[in-house]
Amino acid sequence: MSTRPRISARISAISESATLAVDAKAKAMKAAGRPVIGFGAGEPDFPTPGYIVEAAVQAAREPRFHKYTPAGGLPELKQAIAAKTRRDSGYAVEASQVLVTNGGKQAVYEAFATLLDPGDEVLVVAPYWTTYPEAIKLAGGVQVDVVTDETTGYLATVEQLEAARTERTKVLLFVSPSNPTGAVYSREQTVAIGRWAAEHGLWVVTDEIYEHLVYGGAEFTSIATAVPELGDRVVILNGVAKTYAMTGWRVGWLIGPSDVVKAATNLQSHATSNVSNVAQMAALAAVTGDLSAVAEMRTAFDRRRQTIVRMLNEIPGVLCPEPKGAFYAYPSVKELIGKELRGRRPQSSGELAELILEEAEVAVVPGEAFGTPGYFRLSYALGDDDLVEGVSRLGKLLAEAR
Numbered sequence: 399m400s401t402r403p404r405i406s407a408r409i410s411a412i413s414e415s416a417t418l419a420v421d422a423k424a425k426a427m428k429a430a431g432r433p434v435i436g437f438g439a440g441e442p443d444f445p446t447p448g449y450i451v452e453a454a455v456q457a458a459r460e461p462r463f464h465k466y467t468p469a470g471g472l473p474e475l476k477q478a479i480a481a482k483t484r485r486d487s488g489y490a491v492e493a494s495q496v497l498v499t500n501g502g503k504q505a506v507y508e509a510f511a512t513l514l515d516p517g518d519e520v521l522v523v524a525p526y527w528t529t530y531p532e533a534i535k536l537a538g539g540v541q542v543d544v545v546t547d548e549t550t551g552y553l554a555t556v557e558q559l560e561a562a563r564t565e566r567t568k569v570l571l572f573v574s575p576s577n578p579t580g581a582v583y584s585r586e587q588t589v590a591i592g593r594w595a596a597e598h599g600l601w602v603v604t605d606e607i608y609e610h611l612v613y614g615g616a617e618f619t620s621i622a623t624a625v626p627e628l629g630d631r632v633v634i635l636n637g638v639a640k641t642y643a644m645t646g647w648r649v650g651w652l653i654g655p656s657d658v659v660k661a662a663t664n665l666q667s668h669a670t671s672n673v674s675n676v677a678q679m680a681a682l683a684a685v686t687g688d689l690s691a692v693a694e695m696r697t698a699f700d701r702r703r704q705t706i707v708r709m710l711n712e713i714p715g716v717l718c719p720e721p722k723g724a725f726y727a728y729p730s731v732k733e734l735i736g737k738e739l740r741g742r743r744p745q746s747s748g749e750l751a752e753l754i755l756e757e758a759e760v761a762v763v764p765g766e767a768f769g770t771p772g773y774f775r776l777s778y779a780l781g782d783d784d785l786v787e788g789v790s791r792l793g794k795l796l797a798e799a800r
């Protein structure tokens with residue numbers, strides 16, 4: 399019998415997606431009849447707008463879409479993504495610089511696989527979205543955390559980034575608005591960080607998937623546009639999931655210099671080939687249409703954002719800075735760790751989240767999933783009534799902590 403491990407070391411090292419795990423557990427409890435309220439899912443609770451669905455139905459009827467199409471994306475969609483990028487962030491790109499991917503997630507994997515050699519370091523601001531570390535690791539890269547906290551609204555400074563830079567640093571990952579914190583960098587902060595990266599010859603991989611979800615006075619700034627000095631060392635990741643409530647359709651994209659896009663397209667041509675043509679045609683309707691659907695969602699999210707922040711901050715031991723974008727609140731619960739609650743003494747935010755799911759039937763994702771224990775992530779992309787009920791239950795339970 400072979401003693402070799404059944405699963406490769408590379409793949410064994412990948413952890414389960416904690417956000418999907420929390421969501422699955424909450425859904426299973428719900429299916430078993432328990433009235434669970436889930437703050438775990440990172441997806442809008444709205445259906446995809448009708449005109450987008452209609453475009454997909456029509457595409458499904460067209461025999462040309464029943465066949466393979468170019469691995470890098472339908473030419474008309476690549477063209478439309480280039481035009482949309484010029485429209486929304488003022489960044490000039492050609493269709494040849496666009497690769498259409500199976501969701502933003504595949505764009506994340508392909509960007510790091512294309513840029514990183516073993517040992518290359520990537521600066522990642524923590525708290526970070528759970529997928530980045532796995533994509534970096536799989537590519538052989540080394541993640542270097544730049545840890546932020548609630549006292550600065552989870553924003554990193556040039557000084558912090560510079561302290562983490564070494565001669566092995568190749569990439570800065572820049573995410574604004576951020577998942578999980580909702581932090582949004584101002585134009586000035588973005589320019590300062592971009593110029594610092596350019597000065598040191600770093601690549602910037604920037605995830606712009608929440609570009610249209612900013613609130614109050616906050617503004618989205620594309621680092622690619624704001625810092626032309628970055629030249630051909632910028633890779634933009636984006637997709638239709640969050641803007642058009644299209645998480646299940648699986649269409650994202652990567653924009654970059656032509657050598658990077660060509661190499662990433664080669665990878666995709668062997669891994670997955672073209673994204674489903676039906677989904678691509680739906681995405682074409684989305685990106686060529688107007689932004690009224692996202693404007694409506696933004697109004698609802700903004701209302702829920704204000705409610706959740708207010709209610710969370712009313713709970714003793716919970717401290718929630720105001721998120722300026724995306725649809726997540728990221729409160730600190732550090733004061734509650736180690737306190738007695740319903741006969742138990744949770745020693746981590748992970749244990750506290752488990753206790754909350756069991757005792758209050760409320761699902762939140764613990765900060766361990768995002769590289770910073772001591773916090774919770776709550777998505778406010780759920781109905782207003784559920785949101786109020788869920789945070790009320792949380793407040794009632796946590797008020798018992800001694």
Ligand SMILES: Cc1ncc(COP(=O)(O)O)c(C=O)c1O
Pocket residue numbers: 440500501502503504527573576577605607637638639645648649650
């Ligand atoms: C920051 C960020 N980037 C990318 C994605 C990927 O989205 P999708 O693969 O659904 O397009 C997500 C989804 O949660 C995200 O939060």
